[in-house]
Amino acid sequence: MQLLRLESGHGEILLAEGDPEVAEQRAALVAEFRRQLELGLAAVVPLPAAAGSRRAELVKSFEELPHGTERVIFIPPAVGGR
Amino acid sequence: MTVAVVFLLGLVWLLYGDRLAALRRRWRREAPVPAYDPGGELRAQRRAERLLRSCVDPESWAMYRELGFIRVWGGLGASGKAPAAEYAYLLYPHKPLVAFLPQTGTVIGEYCVRFPGGRQRPLPAADDLLAKWLLLRADEEGLLNKAHVHLFGTQHDPARVEADLRRLRAFERSWQAQLQRRGREGNVPGGEPTAV
Numbered sequence: 001m002q003l004l005r006l007e008s009g010h011g012e013i014l015l016a017e018g019d020p021e022v023a024e025q026r027a028a029l030v031a032e033f034r035r036q037l038e039l040g041l042a043a044v045v046p047l048p049a050a051a052g053s054r055r056a057e058l059v060k061s062f063e064e065l066p067h068g069t070e071r072v073i074f075i076p077p078a079v080g081g082r
Numbered sequence: 083m084t085v086a087v088v089f090l091l092g093l094v095w096l097l098y099g100d101r102l103a104a105l106r107r108r109w110r111r112e113a114p115v116p117a118y119d120p121g122g123e124l125r126a127q128r129r130a131e132r133l134l135r136s137c138v139d140p141e142s143w144a145m146y147r148e149l150g151f152i153r154v155w156g157g158l159g160a161s162g163k164a165p166a167a168e169y170a171y172l173l174y175p176h177k178p179l180v181a182f183l184p185q186t187g188t189v190i191g192e193y194c195v196r197f198p199g200g201r202q203r204p205l206p207a208a209d210d211l212l213a214k215w216l217l218l219r220a221d222e223e224g225l226l227n228k229a230h231v232h233l234f235g236t237q238h239d240p241a242r243v244e245a246d247l248r249r250l251r252a253f254e255r256s257w258q259a260q261l262q263r264r265g266r267e268g269n270v271p272g273g274e275p276t277a278v
Contacts, residue, residue, distance in 0.1 A: 004133070006213055009122075009203030011129030044216040046137040054139045058220040073137075075213045076205070080230035081178065081194035 003032050005041065005074040015074070020065075033062045033072070041074040123206070130208035138215055141257055149249055150174070152211060154218050156181070172246060173214045175207035178237050179229070187247050192236055193229035 003015040016032040018025030037043060042058060045066060049055040059065055065072065135143050142152045156169040169190065172180040178192035197205055197213050205213065217225040234240060 006130075006197070006199075006205055006209045008199035008205055009126060011126040011206050011209060012133050042217065042221075044220050046216065049139075052139060054137060054142075054219075056137075056216040056220040058217075058224070073133075073212075073216060075216065076197040076199040078195050078197055078213070078217060078225060078228045080228055081196040 130206035192232040195229040
């Protein structure tokens with residue numbers, strides 16, 4: 001599993017990568033996941049949908065991640081523009 | 083006399099121009115200008131486009147490449163699926179979302195939302211588009227609640243959006259034709275399958 005963050009002026013950066021089935025790696029993933037949520041970022045998982053379509057799921061905790069999640073994308077908090 | 087003064091000033095500038103400019107900067111306490119990286123923005127955009135392509139469906143990717151924006155069906159209505167969706171959005175990088183009625187092409191309004199992050203620079207264009215796409219698909223109501231709603235034409239040029247809607251209809255016709263043609267051959271237009 002990869003934790004990615006959309007970064008201003010840069011493109012995505014890899015925050016953490018590991019196998020959630022391995023205890024040590026899972027702990028590191030969970031810690032980074034929580035840190036990003038505490039910073040106010042939104043965690044979204046891109047997922048396949050029916051007929052080759054794509055969907056996305058907003059998750060509020062690591063435990064909510066769908067089974068087999070390969071990537072979580074953290075998005076800076078959205079604000080209303082001018 | 084005037085010519086002589088101008089000549090002297092020019093001479094002084096030639097001889098001491100660098101020192102004078104340095105003094106001027108010191109007086110103004112200008113911050114040092116960071117080294118300019120001419121390829122940085124392009125690399126960021128390419129990186130963002132690869133991520134966008136790996137997240138959205140082939141039709142949306144092709145739409146972005148050909149038209150520069152992506153159409154997303156609205157999900158708060160009855161079905162949220164084409165062709166029954168009651169409304170849809172045009173997603174532009176670094177511009178407000180445009181909500182419209184696909185059956186008539188009537189524009190409902192503009193929803194302005196930004197992702198300022200922690201730096202002065204904005205997200206790369208493809209990342210800005212991806213952030214909107216992900217949040218619209220995952221939490222449409224939440225995103226709309228954060229957006230500032232404007233009358234159509236506040237930030238977008240109505241003539242441009244109307245032209246984009248015409249281009250979108252042409253794209254959709256072409257895409258359907260490709261689907262039917264390649265469906266018979268067992269291929270999906272839009273390139274190779276992407277990882278999720």
